[in-house]
Amino acid sequence: MFINKSQLTKALTLALVTSGIALSGCEQASTTTQVKNSSSASTSIVRMKSESLNATYAEMRAKQISDVSYDLHVKIDNKSESFSGSTTLNFELIENNQNDVTIDFDEGTIKSLTVNGKQVNFSYEKWFITIPAAELTPGKQSIIIDYERAYSTDGSGFHRFVDPKNGEVYLYTDFEPYDANRLFPHFDQPDLKASYKIEVTAPAHWQIISATRETSISENGDTKVWSFPASAKFSSYVFSLHAGNYAVWEDDFEGMTLRLFARQSLAEYVKTDEWFIPTKQSFAFFNKYFDVKYPFGKYDQIVAPDFNAGAMENVAAVTFSEGYIARGEKSTSARMSLANVIAHEMAHMWFGDLVTMRWWNGLWLNESFATYMANLAIAEASDFENNWDVFYSGTKQWAYRTDDSVNTHAIELPVASTGVALSNFDGITYGKGASVLKQLPYYLGEENFRVGVSTYLKKFSYQNTDLEDFIGELGKAAGKDMTQWTQDWLFNAGLNTIKVNYQCSEGKISEFAIKQTAPEGYPTLREQRVQIGLYNVNADGNAMSLTSATPIMYKGATTKIKEVIGQVCPDLVYPNEADWGYVKVDLDEKSLASAQKHINAIDNATMRLMLWQSLSDSVRDANLAADQLVNFAMANIEGETDYNVTRKIASTLTSALNYLTVATRLEQNDYSVLYMEVEDLYLDLLEKAEAGSDFQKLWYSRYVRVSKTAKHLDNLKNILNGELSFDGITIDQDKRWSLVAKMNRYQHGNYQALLTSEATKDITDSGVKSAIYAEVLRPEAEVKAKWFNVVINNPDKLKLSTLRYIMWGLFPSEQQALEAPYKAKILAHIPKLNEGSDLGLLESFAGSMLPSQCTPASEVELAQLIKEYSEMKPQVLKAVKASHQNIGRCVKALTLLKLSANNT
Incomplete structure (x- = not known):
């Protein structure tokens, strides 16, 4: 799965609008009562009720059950909000089994269940089915379960989406780490690999995509029956089923068909070269580098609505966020980002899908390896340049910030449950792990590293592995004892x-x-x-x-x-x-001193990039006053010629400027004039930029983002109305929504009429969400009451993806007075969500809605909340800890800023 740093603060689709509030954290308590030692499957273990799967229980079940395969029959349509299915579970049960057999299945309805053709006693505990040990005999088992279940609306499990533009229904799956049991009953853990045979009955005009290519499609009235052969053995979290009237494009790589799918209403915006060229380049690179030919026979890429992450590595049917389809021109960095994600998911086909971690403590290696290999592929086999500078600015800084935070943790650590695993999709798991892997070729030798990886993949194909299996092969290839390196880098947290x-x-x-x-x-x-x-x-x-x-x-x-x-x-x-x-x-x-004097004179762009990062870190660490950096950046930004370095200066300037905005709002000092100078600077840079260039795209987006004073909001209004234009910049629909959001956030001009007009013109899913977001941003008490009520009292009426837009927009930083009446209600609602089983909503709410201000009083309040919430799930606790630390840093930065102002 690909989750970049920006997706921890807002979805890809929100990148085109103007504001977001940070998301955080996760957790889940232990849920297994162990009667005796868990190391043996013949020891009695009672599974406790929980939405998560516990590691101890999963370890027992992996000893209890083997040789698994599934025969699936699923019936879907474009009218119902639920689906039905029948699953045959074939497996071997060990001798001397003392444990009941549990089958994971989340909140469905069991219509019938038979074991080896016989009715048996069983129970269903909301999240899993239990068949008593007395009802089973050792050896081969065939359990048939007929069931029904509602579709998901949170982007996970088996998700249903209705296109508001044409009414078409689209279905897709997203399972990592523990949501495959929201499609069908089975043993949902990575070390019970299985083969999957599936038959799907669906509307006749739909496309059906899964891990294998269909062997037949038969007519059955107004439906068709799609039959897919038994797959290779792999973990259920990378199995998939996608269905709907998808548009499809085809290409070829060395005789293998490549397919790309997207919604019909987005088809006109799909630029197939952006997808197929990096796909073919990555295939060529990985086949050679791994010395293992791609193992799964076909390769599909599906662009899915409401998707929670960037992409997901389903075997031979990778899913991508619709955020990668732009309704306008992309910058080079945006196309590069897509190519990187394509390579990331493809790397998983070998590292994750072919060879898989035994349990979720290995998540980091799965994701870190794909992150590192994707960047290596882009650097060595793509049309893009300076990829390692992009890696440094993005992925590595995400790692550094996470590692330098209160929520840091070791790269390799115990994971008690799938709920805890969900909380580990972070900068350590992705960024630090990838950065550590990036240093290994220097430490071991590039060819030694490559040979070790290749040997590992060959040796453990279609199996599950532990950390020592991977590190062992690297050490053998290099002739080096990796024990101390592993201990220092993987089992100990912290940034030196x-x-x-x-x-x-x-x-x-x-x-x-x-x-x-x-x-x-x-x-x-x-x-x-x-x-x-x-x-x-x-x-x-x-x-x-x-x-x-x-x-x-x-x-x-x-x-x-x-x-x-x-x-x-x-x-x-x-x-x-x-x-x-x-x-x-x-x-x-x-x-x-030399860096500050000669920064634009350094002839090495990577060096300039790292020096600017050091300056940015100095502000964050309260070692350099924010106003000093703002002035320094303004003085040097126009002299920079490298695009990646310029982006870094702009982001550094924006971050420092945020502290000045807070200081102004808290009446510590008035930096309004300096703020307007930055607005003027960005407008000037936009006007001077070469038409159609990446620099022009950068300055346009930065100008829109920073503009908030009357003069510049007038400019944005004129851009929206077509009265102000820039040769080379097309104001596409997504850009229009970012402008409308700004008008509504600051109640500028005829903002209400602008929103109504835009919502009427753009009835797409993106348009609907953007319209809600723009309204939610308004600093109007009645608007806040309306949408807060939806989030608190009626969340089931909207998809999670839409609820996130509401939560991101409700209380921007300058609207804290409007937030104050809701503070107690927000803090009371978090424990209620914590008691439920919707971890996605819990994480989004705790990360987006937690009240905080850059004041010592708020810092004290958050410290107290950490104590109050200490027993809650990590989705809550991590969010509160992160907010407390960020407020502490902000308070220190403002203290230094005040000293700087007093000394001026």
């Missing part, structure tokens, strides 16, 4: 910092050492291979260039570096040149 300490004599380096530190509470010091980059200003003083890049290994608190002794005394030292390592860099004073 390095800083150089050096002396020069007669213009040459005479002493040089790297000092490594660890954060309080996470004392591990690590060994890592990095490069020491030495930079010097030229004789004219107008350029700074890399003098040397020296690979070295450091470990412990202090490492003396002999390799650079005698080199020319540098103007700037960067001890992670080219970003080999995973570490935070604290620049020495001379290097920091």
